[in-house]
Amino acid sequence: MTDDMTKTREIKALVFDVFGTVVDWRSGVAREAQAFLSRHAPGLDPFEFADAWRREYSPAMEEVRSGRRPYVRLDVLHRENLVKVLSRRGIAGVPDAQVDALNLAWHHLDPWPDAVEALYRLKRRFIIAPLSNGNIRLMVDIAKRASLPWDAILGAEVVRAYKPSPRVYSETAEILGIAPAELCLVAAHNSDLAAARQCGLATAFVARTTEHGAHQKTDLEAQEAWDFVVDDLLALAALLGCTA
Amino acid sequence: MTDDMTKTREIKALVFDVFGTVVDWRSGVAREAQAFLSRHAPGLDPFEFADAWRREYSPAMEEVRSGRRPYVRLDVLHRENLVKVLSRRGIAGVPDAQVDALNLAWHHLDPWPDAVEALYRLKRRFIIAPLSNGNIRLMVDIAKRASLPWDAILGAEVVRAYKPSPRVYSETAEILGIAPAELCLVAAHNSDLAAARQCGLATAFVARTTEHGAHQKTDLEAQEAWDFVVDDLLALAALLGCTA
Numbered sequence: 001m002t003d004d005m006t007k008t009r010e011i012k013a014l015v016f017d018v019f020g021t022v023v024d025w026r027s028g029v030a031r032e033a034q035a036f037l038s039r040h041a042p043g044l045d046p047f048e049f050a051d052a053w054r055r056e057y058s059p060a061m062e063e064v065r066s067g068r069r070p071y072v073r074l075d076v077l078h079r080e081n082l083v084k085v086l087s088r089r090g091i092a093g094v095p096d097a098q099v100d101a102l103n104l105a106w107h108h109l110d111p112w113p114d115a116v117e118a119l120y121r122l123k124r125r126f127i128i129a130p131l132s133n134g135n136i137r138l139m140v141d142i143a144k145r146a147s148l149p150w151d152a153i154l155g156a157e158v159v160r161a162y163k164p165s166p167r168v169y170s171e172t173a174e175i176l177g178i179a180p181a182e183l184c185l186v187a188a189h190n191s192d193l194a195a196a197r198q199c200g201l202a203t204a205f206v207a208r209t210t211e212h213g214a215h216q217k218t219d220l221e222a223q224e225a226w227d228f229v230v231d232d233l234l235a236l237a238a239l240l241g242c243t244a
Numbered sequence: 245m246t247d248d249m250t251k252t253r254e255i256k257a258l259v260f261d262v263f264g265t266v267v268d269w270r271s272g273v274a275r276e277a278q279a280f281l282s283r284h285a286p287g288l289d290p291f292e293f294a295d296a297w298r299r300e301y302s303p304a305m306e307e308v309r310s311g312r313r314p315y316v317r318l319d320v321l322h323r324e325n326l327v328k329v330l331s332r333r334g335i336a337g338v339p340d341a342q343v344d345a346l347n348l349a350w351h352h353l354d355p356w357p358d359a360v361e362a363l364y365r366l367k368r369r370f371i372i373a374p375l376s377n378g379n380i381r382l383m384v385d386i387a388k389r390a391s392l393p394w395d396a397i398l399g400a401e402v403v404r405a406y407k408p409s410p411r412v413y414s415e416t417a418e419i420l421g422i423a424p425a426e427l428c429l430v431a432a433h434n435s436d437l438a439a440a441r442q443c444g445l446a447t448a449f450v451a452r453t454t455e456h457g458a459h460q461k462t463d464l465e466a467q468e469a470w471d472f473v474v475d476d477l478l479a480l481a482a483l484l485g486c487t488a
Contacts, residue, residue: 075421127384137421140371140395151384153396157419175401177381
């Protein structure tokens with residue numbers, strides 16, 4: 001038996017990073033930002049706006065990870081970050097309801113073209129769930145709109161901590177009633193996989209080379225010998241024996 | 245507009261009691277108990293055994309609800325209760341692995357005949373999720389086996405408290421980002437609905453008159469004027485405008 005087959009037989013559940021791995025956040029946020037900017041700041045590039053908003057993501061979560069701030073949902077952090085980005089660009093006087101509406105852009109993201117079919121295939125053999133920093137309602141809205149057939153919504157809000165805090169990976173295995181090695185994290189980000197491996201999880205890297213646009217420089221390839229390395233989720237399904 | 249229609253327009257999400265409301269726990273547990281008892285205690289009635297096991301359910305959770313014991317998953321309580329029931333019936337010397345296997349009976353329950361189709365219909369219009377005292381893995385296993393198309397697994401483990409503690413209902417609305425009145429609990433048990441109503445939730449009673457067998461005496465009908473009262477979940481779907 002090959003190593004892949006041994007590993008596959010051990011895995012009971014697959015959990016997925018979502019932003020960048022399952023859905024294309026940048027195009028989705030830019031699409032909704034475009035409509036907003038055309039009213040409030042015509043001339044600003046909606047993709048640049050999406051990138052600026054996303055740059056606030058990790059520092060905002062770090063406040064929670066470090067313990068300086070108690071856990072709050074990602075929807076709350078996203079809105080605070082949005083207010084910052086608007087203010088820095090001199091966009092003022094926007095009614096609260098319009099800021100709220102733009103904040104929902106993260107709830108309306110499209111899946112990568114391979115994602116839905118691959119999840120349906122993988123679901124037949126494995127428990128599948130998001131392991132995202134996004135909160136439960138955010139994950140539910142994305143899944144309903146995109147028809148992602150999750151078995152459960154796991155991740156940050158269930159354990160009240162943000163990746164890459166070890167608790168998120170370890171407690172998720174515990175919730176699923178399985179050993180860490182029986183749980184595989186699927187992600188397009190080497191750092192996420194490294195943290196999962198530290199906790200004993202199996203790891204699958206999926207290359208999403210345009211997550212940050214055509215000139216992406218990070219996470220173009222696997223930086224460690226992850227258990228599975230694939231170009232998309234259909235390839236992962238095939239590797240794990242889940243064919244059409 | 246009728247009251248029903250106003251109420252329906254307000255509701256954004258439906259959460260369901262599961263044991264008794266969506267699945268037939270008694271027949272499922274008795275089925276697996278039968279195989280077990282035929283080896284270890286032939287002559288014992290598997291339905292009586294299921295009832296005895298279920299009678300330990302509420303007192304065990306009360307230890308957690310009262311604060312005398314920190315939250316532990318229902319799988320753990322079920323196993324402790326099983327050991328008690330076996331011991332009281334003088335069934336001794338059963339290998340741990342066989343006790344573990346019987347404990348999984350709760351993971352293998354069949355849905356009532358109307359449940360799956362009704363949930364598919366309701367899912368098109370509402371967020372649907374279990375709001376059970378069962379833990380996440382237990383709910384996932386039931387859902388995968390029975391094809392229950394939940395949008396998320398909510399309930400006791402997510403908030404680390406047991407119904408009818410008010411936290412379970414209130415925090416679930418908060419997690420979903422909606423007002424309590426926009427959340428409707430669907431349950432076959434008047435006491436569950438009363439606790440939900442206390443927290444401001446909408447309420448739907450579904451009559452499950454054989455949950456406890458042919459001679460059931462409790463919860464045969466609605467004991468308060470719940471917002472919706474139906475004979476099965478397909479009738480609820482129709483009442484909420486979700487037809488085939």
